[in-house]
Amino acid sequence: MAKHSRVVKVGRVLVGGGHPLSVQTMWKEPLRADGFDEALRIIERLEALGCGILRFAAPDIEAAELLGRLAGMTGMPLVADIHFDWRIALRCLDYPIAKIRVNPGNLGAPWKLDEVAAKAADKGVPIRIGVNSGSLPRDLERLPDRAEALVIAAERELEALDARGFVAVIVSMKASNVTDTLRANELFASKHDIALHVGVTEAGPLVQGCVRSAVALHGLLSRGIGDTLRVSLSDSMENEVLAGREIVALATGERSGADLVSCPRCGRAGFDTHAFTARWRDAIYAIQKQVSIAVMGCVVNGPGEAKHADLGISGAGDKVIIFRKGQIVHNCDAASADTLFGEELARL
Amino acid sequence: MAKHSRVVKVGRVLVGGGHPLSVQTMWKEPLRADGFDEALRIIERLEALGCGILRFAAPDIEAAELLGRLAGMTGMPLVADIHFDWRIALRCLDYPIAKIRVNPGNLGAPWKLDEVAAKAADKGVPIRIGVNSGSLPRDLERLPDRAEALVIAAERELEALDARGFVAVIVSMKASNVTDTLRANELFASKHDIALHVGVTEAGPLVQGCVRSAVALHGLLSRGIGDTLRVSLSDSMENEVLAGREIVALATGERSGADLVSCPRCGRAGFDTHAFTARWRDAIYAIQKQVSIAVMGCVVNGPGEAKHADLGISGAGDKVIIFRKGQIVHNCDAASADTLFGEELARL
Secondary structure, X not given: OOOXXXXXXXXXXXXXXXXXXXXXXXXXXXXXXXXXXXXXXXXXXXXXXXXXXXXXXXXXXXXHHHHHHHHOOOOOOEEEEOOOOHHHHHHXXXXXXXXXXXXXXXXXXXXXXXXXXXXXXXXOOOEEEEEEHHHOOHHHHOOOOHHHHHHHHHXXXXXXXXXXXXXOEEEEEEOOOHHHHHHHHHHHHHHOOOEEEEOOOOEOOHHHHHHHHHHHXXXXXXXXXXXXXXXXXXXXXXXHHHHHHHHHHHHHOOOOOOEEEEOOOOOOOOOOHHHHHHHHHHHHHOOOOXXXXXXXXXXXXXXXXXXXXXXXXXXXXOXXXXXXXXXXXXXXXXXXXXXXXXXXXHHO | OOOOOOOEEEOOEEEOOXXXXXXXXXXXXXXXXXXHHHHHHHHHHHHHHOEEEEEEEOOOHHHHHHHHHHHOOOOOOEXXXXXXXXXXXXXXXXXXXXXXXXXXXXOOXXXXXXXXXXXXXXXXXXXXXXXXXXXXXXXXXXXXXXXXXXXXXXXXXXXXXXXXXXXXXXXXXXXXXXXXXXXXXXXXXXXXXXXXXXXXXXXXXXXXXXXXXXXXXXXXXXXXXXXXXXXXXXXXXXXXXXXXXXXXXXXXXXXXXXXXXXXXXXXXXXXXHHHHHHHHHHHHHXXXXXXXXXXXXXXXXXXXXXXXXOEEEEEEOXXXXXEEOOEEEEEEEHHHHHHHHHHHHHHO
């Protein structure tokens, strides 16, 4: 948590000024008018997993209106991501949208930004300026130092809002490369007290994206740079949120939900810890308190790890032992393990 | 790469002494006598993805014999993971096994270790001592500092081999927790010149496990601690290898295969980059040279990122553009994109 950044209110979430790091994700599909019920269910699940702020692309007026209506139905702060057309931003601001992401430089004539900034200020809605390595202005494209180019691009956008007296700003500078992401944010944080949304853009498919994002964002957050984060994966929103919350837990040492230890399985194991973990993953991660859970499948390390956990299960072949804070509470077969584990989980 | 660690030869791979970091994974199922053809195909795929050393549990003599036979059929260095029974270790050493992982302390009477150490030395096979937070000796279990406990446990095992003049040793100290993993390896590296196999044990399901392993292992490897690594996931060997190679690439700045940039998709995108990336992931990661590939699905950042790559594809709705080193080489519809992309990939 950067203690020095200015606080910005994004719906019910405070970003910056040492407030807890909020994890974001972004909706992966166009919103549909007949999809509100499902969207609300998904939002509930994302919230249970640790999502604090949720962004949607608003590519046209119709999308803005759908998003605006959805924002009225949930406490989750919804953010509109807007490019090119100032009218979309204006329309979003007619609804309880928690933040808009828009780059002044791509709105066109200055009077368009005047209108957007005035209306956002009037409604108390913050703006995120988001600069990406894939869409730098042409003159900055040519700079040899991409991190510096990202910072200059962000500062240009900032000046445009500054000139209009608009201060409720969050900035992001995202590169697809870890080093540029680290350096751009370090440089910016050394010069400004503006809240930072951090992320590696287009970090890749699940495994590569988690690794890149972990290295870059842990690198920043553990040194107090960054106030909110998004892990960008070519994968599900749920996985973006889980990656984000794990990065936050490691960077701050504060874990808001369950800490899961689970076994990689090997030729020794007869108990299928992969399948067991997959079945229980979402329920475990949805626990809203700090507990440790161990799912083990080996006589070598299993009982040791399982004993240290608040709730531990260790299987070997068909014999399964369930521990609660180091005490054996069940000695059962694999077929009964799910039911008994579920009961113990509910008791946590 | 720890420049100061002693070199150990693990089959065709040199570990330590500044040699390239080797990525390991561990077989997740028991080997079967009728499964050799499939095992060899899997080994080939793992090698293409970047696996350098492959470990198998050898829980009994029969498993040791199957593994030994398999080791004779592949150039991949195969490692036998042995607990409790010195006869399994002796049997493995009758075959071209590249390394055995065994902890002297759990073999029982000292003469058993005498036999194992003598035969391993005779055959030129190194031993990895692997200490895990889940299976510490009882007196060390009680130490408040788990990192110190891991180091002491490793040193006890080392002494037993030292006393027998056995020097081809690799050590691992794995905790399921990032901080203990970091501290134990730092402490050990500050005292010894022995090659380190680094990893976070039972790091969890895919997302959490990638994040934890990335933070811990990048933290160590980027400071020169660690000579070989394994990412332990409750997930596939392929994903363990991909996570490992990405961590190595970020820690060393040296990428041996393709660098993939891919878009997280959003409500703006009509081109399904998730599905496209999933279809091409293994082919891209199997490329054995340093190339950059971008798979993008957005008019905002897509062309910018795609232009920077050696091979880039950027879709928006049904319109797809394929770039080669910044030049548009195809302007096609989504249906033809796979074929044309595959042709360009083959040309790289």
